[in-house]
Amino acid sequence: MPSLPLTPEEEKKAFQTIGVQSFDDLIATIPPKIRESARFQLDFGNEYNNLTSGLSEHELRDYFLKLSALNKTNPETLHFLGGGVYDNIIPAIVNQLALRGEFLTCYTPYQPEISQGTLQAIFEFQTLMCRITQMPLSNASMYDGPTSTAEAVLMAQRLSKSSNSVLLATNLSPEYRTVIRTFLSGHETQIGEVLFNSDGLIDLDHLSKLTQSLEPCALVVSYPNYFGSFEDLATIKKLLPSNCLLIVAVPDLSALSLFEPPGSFGADIVAGEAQQLGTPMLFGGPHVGFFTTKKEYLRQLPGRIVGETLDSRGDRCYTLTLSTREQHIRRDKATSNICTNQGLIALRTTIYLSFLGKLGFQKLGETNYSLFEYLKEQLSIRGISLKYNQASYYREGVFEVPHLEKRFQKCLSQNIVPGIPLRDKFGPAFENSLLVTVNPKHNRQQLDLLCEVLGS
Amino acid sequence: MSTSNKAASGIALREDSIFERSASGRVGFELPQLSVPLKRPTTLGRKKAAELPEVSELQVVRHFTRLSSWNYAIDLGTFPLGSCTMKYNPRINEELAALPGFCDIHPEVPLEFCQGSLKLIYLLERALASIVGLDACTVQPAAGAVGEFTGLTLIRAFHEKHGGHRKYVLIPDSAHGTNPASCILAGYEAIPLKVGKDGFMTVELVEEAISKYGRDIAALMTTNPNTLGVFEQNISQIAELLHGIGAQLCMDGANMNAILGIAKPGDMGVDVMQYNLHKTFSTPHGGGGPGCGPVACRSHLAPFLPNPRVVERNGVYQIEHLPDSIGKVKGAFGNFGVMVRALAYIMNHGSSGLRRVSTNAVINANYLRARLQKHYRLGTNTPHFHECVLSDSKQIEENGVKTIQIAKALMDFGYHPPTVYFPLTVPGAMLIEPTETESLQELDELADAFLTIAKKIETKEETFEQSPIKTFVGKVDEVGAARKPVLSLDDRTL
Numbered sequence: 001m002p003s004l005p006l007t008p009e010e011e012k013k014a015f016q017t018i019g020v021q022s023f024d025d026l027i028a029t030i031p032p033k034i035r036e037s038a039r040f041q042l043d044f045g046n047e048y049n050n051l052t053s054g055l056s057e058h059e060l061r062d063y064f065l066k067l068s069a070l071n072k073t074n075p076e077t078l079h080f081l082g083g084g085v086y087d088n089i090i091p092a093i094v095n096q097l098a099l100r101g102e103f104l105t106c107y108t109p110y111q112p113e114i115s116q117g118t119l120q121a122i123f124e125f126q127t128l129m130c131r132i133t134q135m136p137l138s139n140a141s142m143y144d145g146p147t148s149t150a151e152a153v154l155m156a157q158r159l160s161k162s163s164n165s166v167l168l169a170t171n172l173s174p175e176y177r178t179v180i181r182t183f184l185s186g187h188e189t190q191i192g193e194v195l196f197n198s199d200g201l202i203d204l205d206h207l208s209k210l211t212q213s214l215e216p217c218a219l220v221v222s223y224p225n226y227f228g229s230f231e232d233l234a235t236i237k238k239l240l241p242s243n244c245l246l247i248v249a250v251p252d253l254s255a256l257s258l259f260e261p262p263g264s265f266g267a268d269i270v271a272g273e274a275q276q277l278g279t280p281m282l283f284g285g286p287h288v289g290f291f292t293t294k295k296e297y298l299r300q301l302p303g304r305i306v307g308e309t310l311d312s313r314g315d316r317c318y319t320l321t322l323s324t325r326e327q328h329i330r331r332d333k334a335t336s337n338i339c340t341n342q343g344l345i346a347l348r349t350t351i352y353l354s355f356l357g358k359l360g361f362q363k364l365g366e367t368n369y370s371l372f373e374y375l376k377e378q379l380s381i382r383g384i385s386l387k388y389n390q391a392s393y394y395r396e397g398v399f400e401v402p403h404l405e406k407r408f409q410k411c412l413s414q415n416i417v418p419g420i421p422l423r424d425k426f427g428p429a430f431e432n433s434l435l436v437t438v439n440p441k442h443n444r445q446q447l448d449l450l451c452e453v454l455g456s
Numbered sequence: 457m458s459t460s461n462k463a464a465s466g467i468a469l470r471e472d473s474i475f476e477r478s479a480s481g482r483v484g485f486e487l488p489q490l491s492v493p494l495k496r497p498t499t500l501g502r503k504k505a506a507e508l509p510e511v512s513e514l515q516v517v518r519h520f521t522r523l524s525s526w527n528y529a530i531d532l533g534t535f536p537l538g539s540c541t542m543k544y545n546p547r548i549n550e551e552l553a554a555l556p557g558f559c560d561i562h563p564e565v566p567l568e569f570c571q572g573s574l575k576l577i578y579l580l581e582r583a584l585a586s587i588v589g590l591d592a593c594t595v596q597p598a599a600g601a602v603g604e605f606t607g608l609t610l611i612r613a614f615h616e617k618h619g620g621h622r623k624y625v626l627i628p629d630s631a632h633g634t635n636p637a638s639c640i641l642a643g644y645e646a647i648p649l650k651v652g653k654d655g656f657m658t659v660e661l662v663e664e665a666i667s668k669y670g671r672d673i674a675a676l677m678t679t680n681p682n683t684l685g686v687f688e689q690n691i692s693q694i695a696e697l698l699h700g701i702g703a704q705l706c707m708d709g710a711n712m713n714a715i716l717g718i719a720k721p722g723d724m725g726v727d728v729m730q731y732n733l734h735k736t737f738s739t740p741h742g743g744g745g746p747g748c749g750p751v752a753c754r755s756h757l758a759p760f761l762p763n764p765r766v767v768e769r770n771g772v773y774q775i776e777h778l779p780d781s782i783g784k785v786k787g788a789f790g791n792f793g794v795m796v797r798a799l800a801y802i803m804n805h806g807s808s809g810l811r812r813v814s815t816n817a818v819i820n821a822n823y824l825r826a827r828l829q830k831h832y833r834l835g836t837n838t839p840h841f842h843e844c845v846l847s848d849s850k851q852i853e854e855n856g857v858k859t860i861q862i863a864k865a866l867m868d869f870g871y872h873p874p875t876v877y878f879p880l881t882v883p884g885a886m887l888i889e890p891t892e893t894e895s896l897q898e899l900d901e902l903a904d905a906f907l908t909i910a911k912k913i914e915t916k917e918e919t920f921e922q923s924p925i926k927t928f929v930g931k932v933d934e935v936g937a938a939r940k941p942v943l944s945l946d947d948r949t950l
Contacts (some may be wrong), residue, residue, distance in 0.1 A: 003543075003544050003546055003738075003892075003893050004545075004809075004812055004813065004816055004892055004893070004897075005893070005895035006820070006892070006895070006896065007895070010895075010896045011819060013896065014819050014820075014822075014823045014896065015819075017823055017826045017827065018819075018822045018823055018825075018826045019826065020822075022521070023815055023818070023819065025689075026818055026819070026839065026841075027718060027719075027818065028604075029686070029687045029689045029838070029839050029842070030687050030689070030715075030718065030719050031689060031692060032720045033692075034691075034720070034723045034724055035718065035719060037589075037720065037723050038479070038715075038718050038719050038720050038723070039807070039811075040586045040587050040589065040717065040720065040807055041483060041586060042522055042583055042586065042587075042802065042803075042806060042807045043582065043583075043806060044579055044583070045579070045802065048803070050807075051803060051805050051806045051807065052806045052808045053806045053808055053809065054803065054804050054805045054806030054808075055803050055804055057548050058805070060548060060552070060800055060803060060804055061548065061551070061552065061794075064552040064555065064744050064796070064800060065555065065557075065608070067557075067572045067575060067780055068555040068556075068557025068572050069557055069572065070557075070559050070571040070572030070575060071557045071561050071569065071570050071571065071572040071573055072570075073556060073557055073560040073561060073564075074556070077569065079562060079565065081562040081565065082565055083564060084787065085562055085563055085564070085787075085788065087560070087562065089487065089488075091485050091513075093513060095519055095554070097516075097520045097521065097524075098519065098522075099550060099885045100521070100524045101529055101530070101531030101532070102524035102525060102527040102529045102531065102532065103520075103524050103527065103529075103742065103743060104529070104531075104545065104550070104740045104742055105529040105530035105531045105544075105545050105740050105741065105742075106527045106528060106529040106530075106741065106742075106743045107528075107529075107535065107537060107540065107542060107744075107872065108741065108742050108744035109743060109744070111528075111867070111872065111873060112861075112929070112932040112934070113864070113867055113924050113927040113929055113930070113931065113932055114526075114527065114528035114867055114872060114924075114927055114928075115526075115527055115528065115743070116493065116523070116526035116527070116929055117522075117523035117524045117525065117526040117527040118523075118527055118743035118744070118930055120471075120473070120523055120526075121520070121523055121743075122743075123473070123943075123944070123945075124473055124474055124475070124945075126943055126944050127473070127475065127944040127945040127946065128508065130944045130946065131507050131508070131944075131946070132506045132508075135504075136944070136946070137943060137944075138943070138944065140744070141745075143598035143599065143602070143745075143746075143763070143786060143791075144598065144786060144787045145787060146784075146786070146787045147598065147785075147786060147787070148604070154641075155879075165878050175784065175787055175788075178783050178784040179783070179785065179786065179787065181783055181786045182609070182762070182782055182783030182784055182785055183605075183641070183785075185609060185610075185643070185782065185783065186558075186609065186640075186641055186642040186643025186644070187643050187880065195553075208725040215814075218696070223480065223805055230500050241532045250726070256502065256506070257506070258496070258501065258502055259497060259500050259501065259502055260500050260501065260502050260503060261502065261506075261559065264503075273787075275839055280560065280793075281559065281560065281561060281562045281563070282558060282559050282561070282792050282793045283558065283561045283562075283563050283570065283788065283789055283792040283805070284563035284788020284789050284790070284792055285598070285746070285786070285787065285789070285790055285791040285792050285793065285794075285849050286598075286745075286746030286789055286791040286792075286793050286794060287787065291775045297702045298941065300701065303914055304744065305938040305943055306943070307938070307941050307942055307943050308937070308942035308943075308947075308948070309932060309933045309934065309936045309937035309942075310933050310934050310936060311929040311930040311931060311933065311935075312922075312930035312931040312932075313929070313930040315930070316930055317928060317929040319932045319934050319937045321934065321937040321941060321943075322938055322941065326633075327601070327633040327634050327636075327637035328632075328633040328634075328878070329633070330633070330637075331636040331637060332636035332637060332639065332640050332644075332646045334633070334637040334640075336637070336639035336641075337601040337604065337634050337638040337641050338599075338601055339599065339600065339601045339633075339634050340599040340600060340601070340732075340734065340744060340745040340746075340747040341599075341744055341745045341746075342744075342745045342746045343742045343743040343744030343745045343746075344687060344740070344742030344743060344745065344746060345558070345742075345746055346743075347742075347743065347747070349731040351516065351520055353508055354474045354484070354508070354511060354516050354519070355485045355511070355513065355516045356484060356485050356508065357478075357482065357483060357484040357485070357508050357509055357510045357511060357650040357918050358478075358505055358506065358507060358508040358509070358510050359481070359484050359510065359796060360483060360486075360487065360508075361505075361506060361508050362505055364487060366490075366494060366495075366496060367487055367490055367844075369495055369496065369497060370490055370492050370493065370494050370495045371492055373492075373493075373495040374492035374493065387637075392497060392498075392499050392500055394497075398514035405704075412566060412568075416567055417562075417566065417569065418941055420564050427855075429819055440487055440488070443488070443491040444491035444492050445491070447492070
């Protein structure tokens with residue numbers, strides 16, 4: 001076993017130094033009954049139904065290559081999937097730099113003198129998140145968009161003295177809503193669901209009614225929403241009582257390259273997902289959540305934060321700071337139980353955004369926007385139109401596809417996954433509704449192919 | 457050449473923030489030429505572009521390479537960080553997790569497009585359940601803390617379905633900070649149990665709590681071996697007591713690296729536990745994540761596991777939604793990339809190799825303890841498993857030198873310090889977990905460094921007040937950082 005260096009000779013030497021005869025002497029405090037039944041069997045089906053001695057590196061590579069080949073991916077397949085997870089073009093240096101052992105195999109930077117690399121990178125991540133969302137304060141990352149948004153709700157509850165009820169927009173991703181509900185399940189919380197109107201946008205009348213009846217501490221609204229369009233955050237903010245925080249969930253941070261950021265509309269917390277900026281889809285993770293807010297809420301922020309300071313030589317340096325909010329210090333009084341976060345993925349995001357730069361980031365947004373505009377136009381020529389026509393879109397939207405079930409299957413038979421059918425998520429009114437998403441890997445030819453197969 | 461001191465000097469390059477390399481109009485990464493007409497939004501368009509840096513590829517590469525050179529990492533040296541299991545991260549696992557067949561799969565593709573990923577999750581959940589002798593497993597939680605929350609929420613759902621909600625979770629005072637924090641998140645009140653100087657729970661301690669709180673106790677949450685590296689030898693009797701009042705035994709699996717193939721939590725009476733794949737199963741810590749915190753449980757808790765569940769029917773992998781599920785604790789299926797590495801690690805070792813992982817981890821920790829105990833007082837005299845805990849009480853009494861100085865001095869010898877001031881039950885604790893991937897030679901060198909420091913303190917040659925001095929930056933002013941927070945470049949006033 002290459003990762004286990006202890007030789008039998010050394011083992012003997014170790015036992016002598018320790019002063020025991022054998023390994024059993026070291027584990028004598030385990031009751032014999034437990035010790036005797038401790039062996040287990042590893043069953044990996046037909047190939048290896050009782051794996052005792054382990055596979056060599058070559059056998060391992062072979063096994064995993066075959067396993068991964070059971071997935072159908074590019075270039076044989078073409079997909080138009082989004083809804084919170086997005087395919088993206090990843091520059092070579094992102095993988096190469098993030099794989100450096102000094103980043104990959106280091107620990108949480110609790111010891112600042114020997115962790116300056118990670119600390120400065122997180123500081124840059126925080127700066128990027130603040131600038132993109134136009135909010136003044138960011139933490140060091142969260143697990144993903146849904147859990148980050150759930151933490152935003154928990155923070156709003158801590159900040160409110162009078163209320164712990166919350167409002168969730170029903171055009172927020174079903175997955176976000178389920179995760180939030182699960183995170184809130186430990187405490188009695190009244191959750192109001194704000195309906196959407198015939199344009200797929202939040203029903204403002206319903207919102208007003210619910211803010212009056214529930215007196216919520218926060219509203220969670222998605223920007224863009226699950227149907228791909230943008231809410232009028234300025235009006236929503238005006239409708240909210242001053243003690244109700246506006247939490248804006250951004251499931252696709254790349255949208256803010258082109259669209260006015262939530263910070264400019266007075267958002268109190270902006271939480272969401274940055275996977276689409278340099279991290280592969282990987283069947284849903286690891287991705288990276290971000291969390292930005294106003295300075296006045298600093299003491300209630302969940303998770304780690306990096307701050308700038310000086311060292312004993314008078315030079316600028318970085319350290320984890322304000323840890324008295326965190327579980328390792330405050331235990332049951334902590335602002336969150338989060339410990340491990342998504343450090344390495346936050347690093348990827350920082351490398352990616354640095355490389356893309358100010359102009360590249362804009363171009364990324366324009367690429368997605370233009371591809372979707374083209375697709376919209378071409379699909380409409382074939383009688384497939386947007387379910388909600390009034391709204392403004394970024395790179396995905398819900399289309400009404402006649403005979404969706406049949407056409408969906410036809411696409412699959414040609415290895416095209418045309419989008420996410422919404423019937424199971426939103427009910428019978430979405431019988432023929434399909435969420436179609438573009439990404440920067442797409443080109444005109446591929447969009448034309450989708451239109452041709454889905455449109456006939 | 458003296459090998460106990462590994463810290464040498466060399467050229468490390470200074471580097472400002474990446475934003476300070478920026479030049480207006482410079483384009484870094486090129487996206488493909490647009491193949492459709494260029495359009496821009498007519499409403500809600502961003503008025504002022506986000507101020508991202510404008511740098512070249514080489515500038516980005518140099519920037520992050522320079523930054524990386526300021527980090528200490530497993531690849532550079534021994535990392536005796538107790539409770540964190542900083543073992544070597546085999547590189548084949550990185551290669552496998554980067555396979556395009558895994559990376560390029562969206563979580564909402566039709567099931568026939570993702571059979572490989574579903575099979576991997578199914579196999580990993582099954583392997584993780586059998587290693588600990590429990591019936592079912594979910595790999596959805598994103599990290600250990602989410603795993604703890606998930607386990608406690610399963611218990612909550614179980615009690616609510618059978619007899620009603622209970623209020624309290626008992627937690628030994630040596631527990632990780634995440635344990636009480638997770639209890640609060642799950643809607644419980646954490647009741648600390650004061651563990652005696654032997655470092656493990658007695659039956660009387662639990663009996664006393666039961667007589668006080670009775671059937672309001674939902675569970676007892678313990679780490680085993682606990683955070684002192686000591687095995688909870690009364691665990692089976694404690695489980696019986698708990699089960700007698702309908703309460704559950706919940707285990708924090710942070711220290712599973714000590715007992716693979718040596719003791720199964722299922723045989724101890726544990727009802728539910730979480731793993732940390734980034735500890736026991738060697739997935740990289742990455743400077744603080746991503747992790748993965750699978751939860752294994754007995755069959756009576758399985759109906760409440762998070763959705764969706766991956767199941768196998770005649771060789772085809774499908775997903776199922778449990779009607780009584782607690783919901784979802786993470787987007788999609790969890791941190792899939794971490795799962796790939798963990799399964800590769802498990803298959804690379806096999807069942808006997810995994811047992812060998814734990815036996816060697818225990819031997820290494822005991823070897824270090826034996827070498828250090830003459831010059832450092834032990835936190836407890838009870839036998840240790842995969843980690844041992846020292847106290848600074850001898851150094852404080854004799855020379856007024858504290859754990860924090862010893863820790864910082866170790867940096868000047870080229871080591872990452874142990875976990876310090878944890879567990880809270882040992883004054884000036886230094887929790888040392890060498891892991892099984894360190895050779896005896898490396899352990900000897902580490903021990904020599906510890907002993908050299910102790911001797912210099914004993915002979916009053918040094919107090920290490922100024923340490924560290926060889927590091928890339930000097931002693932960091934952490935108090936100043938908290939007093940005047942500068943948390944982004946735009947907070948800078950100078």
